[in-house]
Amino acid sequence: MVQKKKYGSLVYLGGLLLIIFYLIPYFMLGKQASFRITDFLDDEVIQYMLSGKYFFTGFNTKVAEWFNGADKFAIQPPCFLLIWPFYFLSFYKAVMVSVILGEFFAYTGMFLLVQKIFKGEYPAVTMTISFLFSILPFYPSYGLSSIGIPLVVWAFWEVSEKKHIILAYMTICFWGLYSSLVWSGYFIIGFALIFAFFLFVKKRKRCGLRVFFGSLVLTVTYVFTFKDTIYGIFFSGVESHRNTPGRVYVPARFKDTFVSLFKYGQYHAPSYHTYIMAGSLLVIILVLFLLYVSPRSRIVKNKWFLAATLWAGAVIIAVFSAFYQSEAGYWLRGHLGVLQSVQLDRVYWLYPTIWYTEAAVCMAIFYDLCKVYVRKSIACKALYCIEIVGVLVFMVPYLIGKNTEYKSNLSRIMGKDNGLVSYKEYYDEKLFAEIKDYIHLEPAQYRVVCLGLAPAVASANGLYTLDAYSTNYSLDYKMKFRKVIAAELDKNADLEWYFDSWGNRCYLFSAELGKSWDVNKEEPAYVSNWEINTQALKELASETNMKTYILSAAEIRNAMDIGLNCIKEFDQPDSYRHIYLYSIL
Template identity: 25%
Template sequence: MLKNKAISIISFFLLMQLIFFIIIGENSYLEIHDNLDSVIVWLKNMRDYKIFWDFNAKVPMLNGLNRNYFPSEWQIQNIIYYIFPMFPAYLIVYFSKIFLGIFSFFLLCKELGKEYNKELSLLIGFSFALLYGYTGLYFAQVSIPLIVYFLLKLEQTKNKKYYIYIFFYPVLSEFTRYGIFILGFLTCFILYQLIMKRILKKELIIALIILSVGYILTEYRLFQVMLFSNEKSMRSIVNLGEGRNFFKVTIGTFLGGQYHAQSLHRYIILPVCLFYFIKELKKDKFNILKFLSKIEVQLFIFVILNCIICGIYEKEWSRNIIENIIPPLKGWNFSRTIWFNPILWYVLFYLIVLKIKNKKTVTFLVIGQILLVIFKPTYSNDFGNTIYNNFFKKNTTMNYKEFFSEKLFNKIKDDLKYSNEKSVAVGFHPSVLNYNNIFTLDGYHNAYSLSYRNQFRKLIQPELELNENKRKYFDAWSGRAYIYSKDIGYEPIKEIEQKEINLNIDKKQFFLLGGKYIFSRAKIKNFKELNLKFINSYSEESSPYIIYLYELGENNER
C-alpha cells in the first residue's frame, strides 16, 4: 500500500508545515524553555555584535561573558544562524534537520541486514527526523545514524574515504551531549570485539582517534575553557544532591523518554515491540539464549540500559564517582545516554515493521506514528503547539513575536538613546533584553564563570535570604542568574496581576557591577530605597508587556 508513495507522503506533510509557518510567521509558538530563553539569543548576539568568529570577545550578557563559553563557529547549524535573520534561520534549521534525519536514517537502514525496504526506511526515517528536543542540537540529534553508517561502512569496506567523513562529522554534532557518548560507545564496541571475539580492528581504532581530533578541532573553544583556562566554571560547584526516585525515573524514561530528546514511542512503537517480543519468545519456545541473540532484542536491552543509567544519575554517589575520577567532568550529565534512545526506538520499529506481512497494518502503524509526531502538542513541537495555542487553548502563553516584542524595546531604546548600558530584567527572561541588543548583568547559561556567579549571587543575596526555594535552586545549579522575586515570576505569560513588588537586591553590588537600568514587568514599591529613579512605563499594542523602567541614581558607593 505504501509502495512508491513515501516521497509523496513526506512532501505533502513538509509542504503543509512550510505553508503553515509562512502564513503564521513570527506569530508561531516556538519553544521558550532552553530555546528562546538561551541558545537562539546567544547566536543572535554573536552575529549582531560581529563576534561570531572572534576569540576572547565579550558577549553582552552575564556582564560580558567570554565568547569561548558559547557554541562553536564551525558547527553547520550555528553557521545558518550567522548567515540568516533569526526567524528564517530557525525555520531553515528545522526543515534542514528533517532532510538530514531522513537521509541519515535511510543510509543506516540499508546496512541493517539483507532485508531492506526503501519506502519504510524513508517514512520511518521521516517520523524520526521530525522528533523534537533541544533545538540547539537538532543536527546532532538526527545525524546519529550517519556516524553509525560511516563506522559500519568503514568496518566492512576499509575504504579510507570514510576516515574523511568521520573527521568532518563533528560539524554536525556536539561534544558534551553527544560526541563524548559516541566516542564512549565506540570504545566499548572495540573492547567488546577484543575481549569476546579476540578481534582488534585497526580501522576502528583509527576512526576513534580521527573522530576525537575532529571534535577537538571543531570545539576548540570548549576544550580551551575546560582544560586550559585558569577561570573556574560555575559547574565546579554544582551540587544537585540526592535526586528523584531511581525506579520512578527509570520507568518514566522508559515509557516517556526525556523531553530534550523525545521519541514519542509509547503509543505505537512500544506496543509493537512488546507484541513482537512475546511472539518471538513463543516462537523460540522460550529459548532465552536464542531470543537474546536477535538484534531487535539487543537494541531493546540498550534502550533499557540507557533508562537505568538515567535513574542511576539521580543518585548523588554516582555523580561523585565520575567527578572524583575525572575532575573536569564535574557537573557533567552522564544520564544523557537517554538522548540516544530515539534512534534505538525507531530502528527497532523499522526492523519489526519490516517483518509484518499485512500491508494495511504496516500502513496504519507507520502513518499513525507520523501523524502522532506531527500533531501531538509536546515540548518544542512548534508546529503542533502553534496549532494547539491558536485553535484549541485559551491563549495565555506568548508567541515568538510577543515574547521578544521588538517594537516595544526599540521604542524604549530610542527614548533612552540607549548606548550599551548594563541592565537587568525583573519578571521576564533576560534573553528578551539580549535579543533586543540590550547588555545584561543577568542571563541563562549552563557553564559561565564561577567568579561571576559569586558576584551575581551577592547582587541577589537579599532576595535569596527571604526566598528559600530560589536560594536552593540557585545554589544547587546557578544556571539561571536571574533577578528573582517572590512577588513575581519570570514565566512568559501574556497577562500578569498588576501589583507593586519589593525588589530585594544589593544596590551597592548593582552599582559595582556597572548596572544602570532595571526593566520590570511590575512597579517597584521600594525603588527609592534602592536609589532608583523611575523613568517611565512603556507598552505597545502588539506586545503583552508593560515595562516599568528604572535608572540607578547617583551616590551608590554605600
C-alpha cells in the first residue's frame, strides 16, 4: 500500500514536470508572449487591479478610474484570490501567476478526482488525463470556476466519506475564494445540496449533514467574496444596466445550440471533446456487446456503468442548455421572476470535467479488457503503453492546435511571427507613457475615452476612463453614455442590440468600425462619418470638472465637423498602435 502511494506520488510529480515544460514558452518570451485578449487582457484583469486598490474601502466608495466615479460593485472580479497577485505584484507578473496557478490546480484537481475514482489504480492513465485537462485553453481570469471543478468534486466526495475532513472543508472554502459564484458556483452548491438530499434518502444522515455543511461553507465563502455585488443588488438603490427598458432577448434554435454544445462545448469552458465523445461511445457500445456475449467482461461492468452515466449526463446538459436558450426556454424564464436573469444553462461548465473523466474511465476499461483477453502479461502491458503514448501523441498536438495564443508563442520562439498580438504590444506601455507625458497632468486630473481600442489598455496604463467593460454598473450611467453614441447605434442595428440588450461593453462605438476595438497600425483604419454627441460626452465628466480626451486607434476624418481637435499623433517603431489624441472643442 505504501509502495503504491509512493509510486502515485512519483507519477504526480512527473505530470508536474510536464506542465513546467509546457509553460517554458511563457518564461522564454516574457512580455513578448501572447495571452487571451477577450475576457482576460481586455477587461477582467483591470477589475482585479482596481479591486485590490479599493478592497479596504466601504460599500459606497466611488471608483474614480471608471465612469468618472463608478459604484464599487461595478469592479467585482470573478475570483477573490486573484485580486492579490494584482495587488502585490507588477501587472505582467500577476498575469503570469494567474496562468501558472490555473495549470497547477487544473492538473492537481483532476489527478485527485481520477485517482479517487480508480482507488489509486491506473496511475499512468490518471497522469495522462490530468495533464491533458490542464492544457485546455481555459480563461485564467475565471480562476477555478471551470478548471477547478474536479478539485471541489473530490473535496465533497471526501467529506461524504469522512476522509481528510479538515483538508476537504478547507479545499471547499479555497475553491469558493478562487472561483466565481455567477459562473459555476451556484450550480456546484445546487448539486451539493442534491447530493446531501440523496444521502439523507439513503439513510446516511451523517454523510448528508457533512455534505450539507460543505455547501454552507461554500455559500458563506461566496457571500464574503461577492459582498459588494450583493450590496449593489439589494441595498444600494442603484439600478443595474442589465435592467435596460425594452431589453430584447434573441432566442437560439434548440437544434443548433444542442449540436454545437454537445459536439464542441462552450468557449468559456473549452473541452474540445469531439474525439473523446466518439471514442468513448465506441467503448460503451463494445463493452455492452461483450457483457452480453462473455461473462469474463463483467470485470469492467462498474466502469462501463460510470462511462455510460457520464455520457448520458453530457447529453442531458446539452438538452437542458439548448432548451434554456430556446424560445420556449425564454418564455418559461419570463415566468420565473427574479430567477429569469440567472443563467442556469451555465451547467455546461461541467463539460471539461465530465468528458476528461470519461476519457480516463474508457482508458482504464481498455486496459482491463486487455488483461482479460490478452493472455500474455507482457503483451497486455505493451498495449497499455501504446494506449498511453498514443493518447498523448494525438491529443497534445490537437489541444495545442486549439490554443491560438500558445501556438503563437511556439511560432515566436521558432522565429516565426504569426501576427498575434503579444502582451507587450497589446498594452503599448512605452507609447502610453509618451501620451501621458504630453498631456502633462496627473491621470486623476483628466478623463479619456477610447475608439478602436479597449478601455482596458488605457486603464492598465494608469489612465482614468469614462468607458469600460463591466458586468454590473449603473443604468443611469449607461443611459447617459448612450446619448453620446446614439447616432452611431442608429446606423447599425447589431451594435444597437449589442449595447441596449447587453451593454457590458460601455464603449465608444462606430458603425464604420463595428466591433473592431483592437485596431493596429499594420491594418490602419479610419472613420469618415463619425457622429457622436460631444456635448453629452462633456457632460459625463462635468460633475468633476474634468477635461476629456479621446484616444483613437483610427483616424477620425470628420473630427472638426463634430467638435473634435486632433492635437497630436503618437507612434513608435515598435508600438502596436498609432494613436490619435483628440480634445473636445
